[in-house]
Amino acid sequence: MASFELPPINDNPDGGWGPSSSNFPAQFKFKDIPYAPYSKSDKLGRFADWNDTSSDNRQATGVASGQTGPRTGRGGRQQPAAFGSGTANAFAYFHVEDESSFSVVANTAGTARRGGAMSRGKTNMRGGFNRNMQRGARTGFNAGRGGGGQRGGRRGWRDWDKGRAREGSVIISPEWAMLEEIEFIRLSKLRLDVDTPDDVENCGRLFAYDKSYDRINTKNEKPLQLVDRIKYNTTTSDDPVIQQLASQDAAEVYTTDVILSVLMTAPRSVYPWDIVIVREGNKLYFDKRDGGPFDTVTVNENAADPPQDPQPPNPNDKNAVPEVPSMNSATSLSLEATYINQNFAFQAVAENQAVELDKPNPFYGPDETEPLASCGYRYRVYDMSVKEDEDMRICVRTEVDAFMPGTGNPKDGQGLVTIRALNEFDPRAQGAGGAPDWRSKLDSQRGAVVATEMKNNSCKLAKWTVQSVLAGADTMKIGYISRANPRDNTRHVILSTASMRPADFAAQLNVSLANGWGIVRTVTDLCMKQPEGKYVLVKDPNKPVIRLYAVPMNAFTVEEEDDVEVGLDGEGSE
Template identity: 40%
Template sequence: MAHFNPPQIQDNPLGWGPCAIPDQFKDMPYQPFAKGDRLGKVSDWTGATYQDKRYLGKYSSAFGGGGSQYAYYHDEDENSFQLVDTAKVQKPVYQRGRRVFQQNKQRRERERRQQQAQANMQVLSKTQKSRERDRQRLLRKWQKQFGRQMQENRSKAPIKNRDASVQVRESWDVVEEMDFPRLTKLSLPGMEDASDLMKCGKMEYYDKTYDRVTTKNEKSLKRINRIFHKVTTTDDPIIRQLAKSKGNVFATDAIISTLMCCTRSVYSWDIIVQRVGDKLFFDKRDDSEFDLLTVSETATEPPQDEGNSINSPRNLALEATFINHNFSQQTLKMISHVETRK
């Protein structure tokens, strides 16, 4: 029969647990640990492995800092201690000459201050002293006056609450509301490479002499009598022709560009979406803000004037649109067709 040898049990009448340490573990230090502690490094002798404060206690033990039993303590005299390698450390290339550069910079700065102090110590005549005092007094007056005005203008600038382009009526039913974070999370299906379905109109050559226009070599803006089409989607004859055979969503370039920049928009605008069968048409209203270029719309302090003021948003937009239309045509080489007969 098999014989069972029971283990030796140590009786501890004054406490709990064993009262003696086995010989093989007698001189071995013990680090307490918990089962939930993370094991992410072999050793850390400095305690500065992680510079980010968020990870300082990432691998800390549940029992505190610990590790004191592995700390090094020296009690002997170190007078006889000598370094083995006494060679001078070679600095990298980008650090060589840095000290000389700093010394030269400090020397030039010190000389500049001395020259300025000497200039201030020169003896001035009574007329020069009077002019200098008047200039300093006038300068302080301007700084005080205009600084206060600028601060008052900043504090008095009201926050303009602009009206919506469409007044929402109480009888309307809300079908669904979508905010910008929700729109950014939408995933589009795989799109094929874009292709031109139809090319219309003609292109004129750019006049390269406008590349040399500067403040000294200026050119006056000319008025070009040309028609700029601003039709909406459903009124475009080309889109009407394409809608019969290809595509199911149609919009003009002005509408698409406004939709792409809608996150930075400050002025109010709206789009009319019409569904004809299984096709969607994005339209704009007649003579709407889509046809105008905005001025300082995304600035810290956008134009606030209203009415007939020259700096009102609409008047500034009209001016910018007029300039852009004429300048875009002025920079083209216009070819005049001359008919000859024999």
């Protein structure tokens, strides 16, 4: 006759579920290990060593599900299990070495490209992929039509290169305190209408724009010359005119058009930047750092595949040799574009026609002997007040590069011109952004060239347009400058010059000045709520977000070394 016997039950007199530690079966060797819940969606915290054939390693990857070895994916390649540690996993493994020591291997089979792309041991340093990690295995990328992408929206190998992390424009110190974080999507919704500004000071000397540059075309190109002239880009706090205006309480906020344009077009920016903000009493000063991102010009910042700098060497590899930057790297192109912009503005003026503004150049000292470039500084005060009983004015030092002869008196703000330059480096190089060949398209299909530049350089063109509007310029001249030879970044030629009105061009670029002023007012209010001190507004290098930090007063300052050296006894010696 069948019978059923109840199993022994270990009662827990202390309460709760499960047996107590006193009567827990001694043969259960895992009694002192805490329970750690896990989910099948969790990732493994430990990687398996595929070169280790010991049984311990095979069990390490299959212990959670009873497997005796790692799973096998498509193509016979071993893959880690899709389960693992929970939020409180006591078995989690943390890799202490640098993650750059790993190489990514494609997990799909494909055919090798012709031309030796799959040669043994070859590594694609730009994408960070090791193309032959497993000898004898076909681990190439899909090289069919349309590139390396796959169906179903899966990312191709070039997408990984696009997502490569950038370094910030400034190193965030642990001593800094983050006060605010604002996403770009929030900045894009701000709006503030600002009236016409008041001109308080006009300084400098302007030359007439040379109209002969409007007649240049691809059949009649002109070499870009190296013009030896001086042009100052002094930060806000070091401007003697702004210091004088601040002593007269001309405004509550002080800045320059270069700094302000970056803030007003922040939602378009991709590359990192930072603005140093100092509050003294009820006044704010927006400054730039020496050698910071404001002193150079970007190239194809908004392109789908922008120019890249070489990857830094692996710090874990002592024998690693740094990759030499090419002439088409992001940093090299930025320096080249800065050189082109300065010299084109110096060259495209007629120095035999000059107009002296109300006051001389405030940065040109009596001991200077080198000739000054054509530049006019217009100090303008904009009213950002929202309520009638508040005062929130901002004084902006704006710049113009020339005047158009025969269009009025430049001293009264008539016929002012800003001069900028777009540059072509190599349409076939990585980072060109699909730009057409200017020499064959500028004359016949200028619209296609302009549309491509508006897409690839949306942020740069927006900043130039905002600067022109802030300065009250009637015309903005943009030169199209290309290399004389794509493999030589030292010789350039002017292919064409376009003329446009800043307000109309802002509409074409979909640049909203009201949105820009809303961003400026929001940042101003955030800083005015803080106590006196120094702050820095930082654009995240890899995310569309800006952050406001409180920093020490000695941050970003270069302390001069004392002439007196301190001896070992603590006393000074000459």
